[in-house]
Amino acid sequence: MENNDSLEDVLEGVLFLHSETGTEGGYWAFQDSRYIQRDVPRGYCKKCGTYMKEQSGPLQVKSVTVLDEEVMREFEKTGKIKEKPSCTNGEHEEEIGDSWSYEGLHILQNGDRLTIYHPDNKKEVWSGVINLKQHDLFTEHASGMWIHADQIGIERDVWAEYFFKEYHAELISAKNHK
Numbered sequence: 359m360e361n362n363d364s365l366e367d368v369l370e371g372v373l374f375l376h377s378e379t380g381t382e383g384g385y386w387a388f389q390d391s392r393y394i395q396r397d398v399p400r401g402y403c404k405k406c407g408t409y410m411k412e413q414s415g416p417l418q419v420k421s422v423t424v425l426d427e428e429v430m431r432e433f434e435k436t437g438k439i440k441e442k443p444s445c446t447n448g449e450h451e452e453e454i455g456d457s458w459s460y461e462g463l464h465i466l467q468n469g470d471r472l473t474i475y476h477p478d479n480k481k482e483v484w485s486g487v488i489n490l491k492q493h494d495l496f497t498e499h500a501s502g503m504w505i506h507a508d509q510i511g512i513e514r515d516v517w518a519e520y521f522f523k524e525y526h527a528e529l530i531s532a533k534n535h536k
Contacts, residue, residue, distance in 0.1 A: 369464070369529045373474065373521045375503060376465060382495050383504030386466045386521055388529045393462025403450035406442045410452055424453070466490070469532030474525050484512065484520070488532075 369390050376387035401411040407421040423429065423439055432440050445451075466472065466488045473485040490507035498505055500518035509517050520527075 367530050367534045369531070371462065371464075371527060371529065372524045373527050374524050375500075375505070375518075375521045376463065377503065383506050384500075385506055386490070386509070386517075388464040388466060388472070388527060389458050390462035390464065390529075393459040395457040395459075397454050398457040400453035400455050402453055403445060404453035405451055406445045408444055408450055410450060464529060464531065467532055471530040471532075473528045474520050475527065477523065477525055480526075483525070486511075 369388070369392075371391045372389045372394070374387055374389060375384035377384035402409050402422045402424070404424060407424045409419040409421055413419065421441070424442070425439075429439060429442075432438070464470075468488055468490055470488040471486070472488055474483050475481065476483050489510045491510050492507050493505065495506075496504055498508070500514055501522065503518075505514075505518075508514055519525075
């Protein structure tokens with residue numbers, strides 16, 4: 359961090375590949391840790407997927423598909439997602455996980471300053487200014503996931519690992535330094 363950057367400008371958070379319906383691929387992104395709620399009940403059974411929250415209205419959710427390793431292996435083999443049997447005697451175990459708010463979402467932009475830390479030893483593994491080479495839709499991928507850009511000067515697989523494994527990072531947004 360340069361001396362003219364105040365501590366308020368430095369955001370702490372997690373890297374990830376942001377992709378949802380309509381993005382037509384993934385964006386390299388940062389989630390501000392101030393907008394991550396830890397250990398939130400998810401409302402469904404982590405063993406069978408039965409939706410457990412009380413519902414109202416005409417649309418009722420019966421179950422969710424829990425995409426664990428077993429389900430993904432079956433999908434890779436058959437191309438189909440197999441539903442798990444419901445828990446016996448109602449012995450459901452509610453999934454607990456983190457909840458991320460869109461308020462903390464920052465799609466990385468050219469000019470952002472990013473420092474990435476290894477999750478095991480907290481040592482800095484990369485630091486620099488974001489300089490993205492944009493790609494046309496559906497032309498480039500990282501580990502099978504469509505991407506919109508590459509960080510210039512670093513191998514795609516190395517860069518992607520930081521995001522797929524959700525490395526911790528610090529971000530100084532280019533918006534704060536124009």
